[in-house]
Amino acid sequence: MKLFISIIVTVSVVITTAMAGTLKITQNSSNANTQKLWKEQIIPLFEKENPGIKVEMTIYDHEAYKTAIRNFLQAEPPDVVNWFSGNRMKFFVDQGLFEDVSDVWAKNGLDSQLSAARSTMTVKGKQWGVPLTYYQWGVYYRTDIFKKYGLGEPRSIADLMYICRTLKKNGVTPFTIGTKYLWTAAGWFDFLNLRVNGYDFHMSLMDGNISYEDNRLDKVFDIWGDLARKGYFIENHASLSWQEGQAPMINGDAAMYLMGNFVVPNLKEGGLSGKIGYFQFPVIDGNVRTWEEAPTDSVHIPTKAKNKADARKFLAFLAKPKVQSMVAEVEGMLPTNNQSAAPTDKFLKIGFKVLSESAGLAQFYDRDTNPEMAKEGMKGFQEFMVKPDREKQIRKRIEKVRKRIFKK
Amino acid sequence: MQVNFWDRNQLRLTPVFFLAPAMLLFTVYVVYPIFSSLWISLYEWNGVGEMFWVGLGNYIEMWEDDRVHTAIWNNLIWLIFFLLAPLISLGLSIFLNQNLTELRFIKSIFFFPFVVSPVVVGLVFSQFYNPEYGLLDFFLKSLGFQPIAVLSNEEIVTFGIILAALWPQVAYCLILYMTGLAGLNREIVEAGRIDGAKGWKMFWNVILPQLRPATFIAVVVSVLGALRSFDLVAIMTRGGPWGSSTVLAYEMVEQAIFNYRMGYGAALATILFFLLDIYIAWFLFRVWLNEKGRL
Structure with a gap:
């Protein structure tokens, strides 16, 4: 023994x-x-x-x-x-x-x-x-197209709207995006909300403490919906992956892309070396500091x-x-x-x-909130970008999910 | 002579031994998961932490869930349009059932999609529908029409996926009908011809009744295929745009795996399981009636 x-x-x-x-x-x-x-x-x-x-x-x-x-x-x-x-x-x-x-x-x-x-x-x-x-997120743009129409990097949302108007008038779609896998749309939501309502509000929303029908979010959806209604995003983006969304920018049909820095090597491989610029997402409310997304x-x-x-x-x-x-x-x-x-x-x-x-960093919608909330929220964002007139139903549906998940 | 236990019971025991491995695997990998899934569907569980008893909560939630309504509605569309598969392949098989050497090649082309993996079918059709560089877009443009983004249009997306799914399904049913036609009773056909049956009349009254077993199987596999459709939805749209092309099987995976809701996913699986069960029970009943009628 x-x-x-x-x-x-x-x-x-x-x-x-x-x-x-x-x-x-x-x-x-x-x-x-x-x-x-x-x-x-x-x-x-x-x-x-x-x-x-x-x-x-x-x-x-x-x-x-x-x-x-x-x-x-x-x-x-x-x-x-x-x-x-x-x-x-x-x-x-x-x-x-x-x-x-x-x-x-x-x-x-x-x-x-x-x-x-x-x-x-x-x-x-x-x-x-x-x-x-x-890594940082921000707007990557075609410097040659901006130069052609005498455009500079925007500081405020008004500048950005002016750029979009000018580009659209000249037959260039301002923004490309591919929302087939949903998360790209969340980049827009995050930035708009960070610029309109700031970090604390955004994180509180991510933690499920604020209703998606809260009227402080109205302005976010107003600006976003305005961009969508005016055709400032490429058509059929719900059919495209984020990689496929690069194509319109590479062939010059679109001039800007709100993306993470990982997009740069692809754009360079697509023949845009020396023609790509970057600007920080513009300021919407001068009283709100610039919080950034950095997963x-x-x-x-x-x-x-x-x-x-x-x-x-x-x-x-x-x-x-x-x-x-x-x-x-x-x-x-x-x-x-x-x-x-x-x-x-x-x-x-x-x-x-x-x-x-920056005043501080957010992670990204699908890393900052509950996984299921992220999935349902992003489905809503994709739908909103295609059908901005359904804002009310969409926000109501997202809110229903939030209530169930966070039990608040 | 002494008769030992084995000699006495050999006849009774042998089948048990032969069946044991299969039964064991079946129990572990089929029967047990079914019951465990039924059990999980009564809980709220994220797959990692504690399980919370909610009773029929998941089923009640499903009742009010818009996504589930969309999924059931889409499954219904699948069911109806998938039944085109037996119909199309019946027509094709009559056409292809000619003794021409040239047709051999054509036949193999029609069978081809059956051997292609569903993943490949999904990818091919996704490319075909792509609004930026797809073939469909090319045809529409050259005919002077506006391009259609099939996979991001909530009204037609399900039909786009069903069309892709019909491609291999037609090939499958075609094989069933071709075998059926090969096994036709010549004498009955001859007898019909002597009695003056021709064309449509011949087809309807002589050929089709003989193809009944093939038709039956073709319809059964098509209905099952429609109810458990998952792969093409997952590959082509992931249920999108905004969940409008989802089906029960896809919703189940999305809830359980991507949304960390094992309980709700299991509840969806249970509903799907019972829908399929009812159908299979009916199917087996028909088979049983059929056999009884013949004996």
Whole structure:
């Protein structure tokens, strides 16, 4: 019996040391360059700095990962997972599936270094992960078309309306968009609401505390509906994906696109190198500060992870200025650490300036609110952009969903 | 001679052993999920956290849910228009059932969509309907018509998807009818001819009755196909624009997987399950009556 116990003890010691040595992480980027970066640079660098730890990376398909994570977080999670900050993170925090990593923040001085993304990583006063990269949203436009009609970058919504009028008169549709997969329409809603009502109102709406029939939202739908009624968005946008929505801009039928910075490489490949400009979403109400949209990708430790000690080391490692720059550069995004080297790319430079000067950051409609609320809300936004006259029914329908989900 | 247990019961036990693996898999992967799904439909559950008992709450909500109404209405449209498949393939099979070498090639073209995966069918038709560069758009423009964005027009989108779905479905029913025609009883046809039956009369009174089994199967598979239609909706529109092309099966997946509402998704699955059940029960009853009549 004694022998038996000692065998069990030795075996389990062997097993635990073996586990302490391996760190299981995930990767949900379908970008081959990102995968290569992690495999060939980031992981080897971490292993070099932390001898004795072996990192095992599992690569997932980006969309399939979103459903897979729900299963493995409850059963056999890896030690570090990719996810998105804001409400998407909060969902797992509320279920007790993500580990509180405030200690990693405190020990490594991240509160000041990662200050820009700190609020999106915070729930109940604690931090639940480490942000990796983020990127700006804004209006990307054809500089050559603007020049042709003597147009400059707009500061206010009145300027923007003037630009739209001029373009439309000359047979150019002002804005392209592809709303087939819904989320692009939410970019418009977010920006209009942030500019009209500001961040606190917007976040309160995202948290389900404000009715979608609230009259403070009237102005948002008025401006948006005005743009739609005047034909300032391309026709048939509900048939197009966001990538297909690039085509009208590339062939010159449309001049502007409200998008995230990831659109730039595609536009360049489409032959628009040197013809693309960027401007911040214009001001609507001079009394409202300019809040921006900057979705943040982040990493977290599952509560049921086996190797939390090494996972914490890995998170601290990923928060370092140098590592953040490496990831951001390959993904064409901005590092969240303010000690990282400044970006050299033209658009990232502007983006960095806009985001650091902004009053604060929102994540994006489908990351800031409940998943089902986002889905139903975005369906409504898509419908509104095609049938602006149904505003009343649409808002009523969205409100019905909000009431049910948030029980308020 | 001593007779042991195995020798005594061999005849009775062998079938049990042969059936066991299949029964086990069937229980684990079919029967158990059905009951667990029925059970989940009585809860509010996000798939991760705690489950909250709501009794028939999900079903009551469904009663008032506009999306579900749209889904049921669309399923009905699917049901009606999918029955065109047996009709079209009946006509085609009569045409293709000629002993011409040239027709062999044509026949294989008609069968072709049956072997194509639904995902491919969906993608091909999405491209076809694309208002920016699609073929349909090209034809309409060259004929001087305005282009139609089929997949983003809430009034015609469902018909656009059904048309895509009919393509492989017609091929399927065509195979059923071609086999039916190959098995026609020549003597009856000859007898009919002697009695002076020709053309339409011959078809209606002699050929069609003999094709009854094929027609029956063709209608059954088409109805089932219409009720469980999911793949093309998911690929071509994801239920859009703004949910106007959704069907019960798609709504179920969207609620359960994308909206984190397992309970509501399970309730939708239950409704779909019972609709299919009623239909299959009727189908089996017909088969049973048929067999009884013949015996």
